[in-house]
Amino acid sequence: MVNILFFAKSRELSGVNSAQITVLSQCTFTNLLENILQQYPSLAVISENIILALNEDYLSKDSDVNLQEGDEIAVIPPISGG
Amino acid sequence: MVNILFFAKSRELSGVNSAQITVLSQCTFTNLLENILQQYPSLAVISENIILALNEDYLSKDSDVNLQEGDEIAVIPPISGG
């Protein structure tokens, strides 16, 4: 189980701020995103426009991901701070 | 007669803030500076390091100068504002 956080448009689409989900402990970025999209199909409309963060660092889209119990994944739509 | 103003080091050397002096009404920058140095010989030590302003604009060192009664000349050592 990992914690998943949603922000901005991804929060509005998923309808939740955060949740606990089960994902594969070893996978690619693409697998992980697909897995999240299966569990939150409402995110499909912004799926091309999302990056994921793991424990407060951005994941590269071509990276392999190793997840541990209690890790924090964030679904990050394009930012607009400043 | 023109008004002459002294600032910073030129004020300290001349010993006055301002004065009225008689100068040629038509001359070169170099003539005007020489004329001022004759009347205020204490400025000689900074003569290589001075620019003159006429009515609040810098004079170019190679310019001809036309002066009228009541004009304001300023003796301007290197600036250090900001």
Added chain:
Amino acid sequence: MENHVEVRENKLDLEKITSTVTSPSCGAVSVFIVYQRNNFDGKRVKTLEYEAYIPMAKKKMFEVCQQIRDKWEVEKIAMEHRIGLVPVTEASIIIAISSPHRKESLEAVQYAIDTVKAIVPVWKKEIYEDESSQWKENKECYWKSS
């Protein structure tokens, strides 16, 4: 070497943020402030709403500080981002940087705002007078598809 980073819900205090970077040995302070504009593409903006992934936002702001120190000789860096409802004409971010010489702080503050806009997870929603709203996207954000 001091980095001050904050994400807060209340009004940003320009005087206070600037004073955190002054020091008797530093002559130059450059400050950059983003104020909220009252219009976008001709639509009147009623208010702005900011949200942040706060711990990650602070972590990335500290990373921006470190990147600046890798590139320029600056003394102190302060950056505060406001979140929540931000009224039009009020500041959403203030960045202040001091350095012994002016070139460094001026270049660093420019790099700072460019990089904050690219990597710090903060989101802005513009709420218009006709009650419509829109999540904005910084052009500096690399995973923006369009």
Added chain:
Amino acid sequence: MENHVEVRENKLDLEKITSTVTSPSCGAVSVFIVYQRNNFDGKRVKTLEYEAYIPMAKKKMFEVCQQIRDKWEVEKIAMEHRIGLVPVTEASIIIAISSPHRKESLEAVQYAIDTVKAIVPVWKKEIYEDESSQWKENKECYWKSS
């Protein structure tokens, strides 16, 4: 299009100067502040004394504003220079510039301080703790011989 220029004997008010350049249509404000340092070449500076050829200084500051407007699309410009005794750690000049987009105000504020140092007739005398003193010379001043 507004230019605010002042040469004053009392303390400069950062908040007030910055507020003169904000407007509901301008998102970016860049500010540059010069604070007085407490040392020069290892000598401790006790206090600073500034003097200005005030009417010409203001005239040249307005010329700097105009040069900026010839080069960048900025909204409002404010610059205030303090004269008289300026305690160490207090500001001698504050320049604030607003623009619709940040690049303009950031570049303009850099140009502003560079040009002020080159053409505005203001002089600074550093008075050291050993009672010696020295008139400073900006390296940007073109008629400086050395």
